[in-house]
Amino acid sequence: MISIRKLRKSYGSNHVLHGIDMEVKAGEFVVMLGLSGAGKSTLLRCINGLTRPDSGTLQVGGIDLMHKHSCRELARHVAMVFQHHNLVPRLSVRKNVLTGRLGQVGTLASVLQLFRQSDIALADQCLERVGLAHKALERTEALSGGQMQRVGIARALAQRPQLILADEPVASLDPRTARSVLQYLRDATRELGIAVVCNLHQVDYAREFGDRVVGLAQGRMVFDGRPGDLDEAALNAIYHSAPQPAEAGGNQALVQITADSWLTGAVAAHAGGL
Numbered sequence: 321m322i323s324i325r326k327l328r329k330s331y332g333s334n335h336v337l338h339g340i341d342m343e344v345k346a347g348e349f350v351v352m353l354g355l356s357g358a359g360k361s362t363l364l365r366c367i368n369g370l371t372r373p374d375s376g377t378l379q380v381g382g383i384d385l386m387h388k389h390s391c392r393e394l395a396r397h398v399a400m401v402f403q404h405h406n407l408v409p410r411l412s413v414r415k416n417v418l419t420g421r422l423g424q425v426g427t428l429a430s431v432l433q434l435f436r437q438s439d440i441a442l443a444d445q446c447l448e449r450v451g452l453a454h455k456a457l458e459r460t461e462a463l464s465g466g467q468m469q470r471v472g473i474a475r476a477l478a479q480r481p482q483l484i485l486a487d488e489p490v491a492s493l494d495p496r497t498a499r500s501v502l503q504y505l506r507d508a509t510r511e512l513g514i515a516v517v518c519n520l521h522q523v524d525y526a527r528e529f530g531d532r533v534v535g536l537a538q539g540r541m542v543f544d545g546r547p548g549d550l551d552e553a554a555l556n557a558i559y560h561s562a563p564q565p566a567e568a569g570g571n572q573a574l575v576q577i578t579a580d581s582w583l584t585g586a587v588a589a590h591a592g593g594l
C-alpha cells in the first residue's frame with residue numbers, strides 16, 4: 321500500500337526527514353510514535369501528496385508521488401483524519417460525512433450539494449460503523465468532541481479509501497473517549513481492509529491498537545516492530561533521541577569517546593536525555 325525508500329525532506333537548513341524506509345501492507349494498522357518535532361506530520365503530509373519530498377522514492381497505492389501526479393487520483397486512495405476533525409459545525413452530521421464524497425462527484429453537483437441516493441446510503445452506513453447513525457440529521461455542533469471525531473472517521477470512510485492517515489486523532493480527547501474513538505477506527509478499518517497510519521502520543525494506545533508500531537526520532541526511523549517488542553530500549557531510542565552508546569553499533573567516533581572514562585558519564589547523561 322505504501323512503499324517508501326530513503327525519503328528525505330528539509331525546510332531550508334532544517335533536515336526534517338533523514339532517509340525514511342517504510343512499507344505498509346493493505347489492511348495494516350500502523351501506529352507512529354515520536355516526540356513533537358520528530359517529523360511525523362511531515363511524513364504523513366508526504367504520503368498524502370501535500371508535501372513534496374526532496375529525494376527518495378514514495379509510492380502510495382501504486383501511484384508514484386515523486387513524479388507529477390494527479391491529486392484527484394490519490395484522493396481516491398487516501399483519506400485523512402485530523403486532530404481537530406475539520407468539520408463544518410452548522411451542517412448536519414450526514415452532510416459532513418457526504419463531503420467525503422466530494423472528490424467523486426462533479427464540481428456543479430458539489431457546489432449545489434447534490435448527492436446521489438447511493439452516496440447518502442453510503443454516508444449513513446459509515447455513520448453506522450462509528451455508532452452514530454441516529455445522529456445523521458443533527459447539527460454537527462451539537463455533538464461531543466469524541467462524537468465529532470467519529471464523524472471525522474465516518475467522513476474518511478465515505479471516501480472508500482485504501483489508506484487512512486490519522487494525525488493525532490485523539491490528542492484533544494480524554495482517555496476513555498480516546499480509546500473508544502481508536503476502537504471505532506480500528507474495527508471499521510479492519511472490517512473493510514483499509515490500511516491506517518496513525519500518529520499518537522500515548523505508548524499505551526500504540527500497544528493496544530497497533531498491528532505494528534514505528535518510532536520516529538529526529539527524522540529517522542528508530543523502531544519498526546510489533547507492539548509486544550516495544551521494550552525499554554525501543555522507547556529510549558524513540559523518546560531519548562541523542563546518539564546511543566557503542567552497543568548501538570557501527571559508530572567508531574562514539575566508541576572512542578565512550579572509552580574515554582571521564583567522558584563516559586557525560587555521554588551517558590546525554591543519551592539519557594539530560
Ligand SMILES: Nc1ncnc2c1ncn2[C@@H]1O[C@H](COP(=O)(O)OP(=O)(O)O)[C@@H](O)[C@H]1O
Binds near residue numbers: 334356359363
Ligand atoms: N511547512 C513547514 N515549514 C517549515 N518547517 C516545517 C514545516 N512543517 C514542519 N516543519 C518543521 O519540521 C519539523 C518536524 O515537524 P513535524 O513534522 O510537524 O513534527 P511532528 O509531527 O513529529 O511533531 C519541525 O522542526 C517543524 O518546525
Ligand SMILES: [Mg+2]
Binds near residue numbers: 360361362487
Ligand atoms: Mg505533528
